Amino acid sequence: MSAPLILASLSPRRRELLSEHGVEFEVVPSHVPETPLAGESPRQFARRAAQEKASEVARRYPGRFVLGADTVVVLDGAIFGKPTDRDDARRMLRSLSGRRHAVLTAVALLHPTGRVEEVIVETEVEFRVLADEEIEEYIEKGEPFDKAGAYAIQGWAGKFVRAVRGSYSNVIGLPIDEVTTLLQAHVPVQARASE
Numbered sequence: 001m002s003a004p005l006i007l008a009s010l011s012p013r014r015r016e017l018l019s020e021h022g023v024e025f026e027v028v029p030s031h032v033p034e035t036p037l038a039g040e041s042p043r044q045f046a047r048r049a050a051q052e053k054a055s056e057v058a059r060r061y062p063g064r065f066v067l068g069a070d071t072v073v074v075l076d077g078a079i080f081g082k083p084t085d086r087d088d089a090r091r092m093l094r095s096l097s098g099r100r101h102a103v104l105t106a107v108a109l110l111h112p113t114g115r116v117e118e119v120i121v122e123t124e125v126e127f128r129v130l131a132d133e134e135i136e137e138y139i140e141k142g143e144p145f146d147k148a149g150a151y152a153i154q155g156w157a158g159k160f161v162r163a164v165r166g167s168y169s170n171v172i173g174l175p176i177d178e179v180t181t182l183l184q185a186h187v188p189v190q191a192r193a194s195e
Helices: 012-020 042-060 086-096 132-141 156-160 168-172 176-184
Strands: 005-007 065-075 078-080 100-110 116-127 161-165
Touching: 005 012, 012 168, 012 176, 042 065, 042 100, 042 116, 065 086, 078 086, 086 132, 100 168, 100 176, 116 168, 116 176, 132 156, 156 161
Parallel strands: 005 065
Antiparallel strands: 065 078, 065 100, 100 116, 116 161
16 A cells, blocks of 8 residues: 655655654655756745646645645855756855855645645754865765755765754754644554653
């Protein structure tokens, strides 16, 4: 029997977060391009992308709950998506060095009826000043290339972070407390055993 929920994402971070929190789901990646439209704000873009990802997968799997999500890093109003190459990753990391930025994740839960429930969570992240050598070493590890803003807080880039204000899991790619609250009324979510 199929899981009642489809995650419209190939992100291993999102899969891990949902699994760790007892959510039953299967993965079906969406084929929606992650490109902002002209004049679209970071919040509008993340919200639209999350909804389009869920809708695109739902068309292929009618009658299922589908969860779409999109995470963007925002600095001075500019959207930092996934870097296109090493130079782009270098540019992003140099821009974030010594600065505060926002991480926005929009989540859309598409019901079998077509109804959409959504949540948008914003977390503030502050980077310490990064030396050029650190940036080059990080790029060499290959970690920046499928991450919004060219970094993974749960990976090597954790040492770049001076402070996080808000949801840590949001920076990883899914605000898990808000998501499990959204899901609980509709799909099985097992309570985690106390540690």
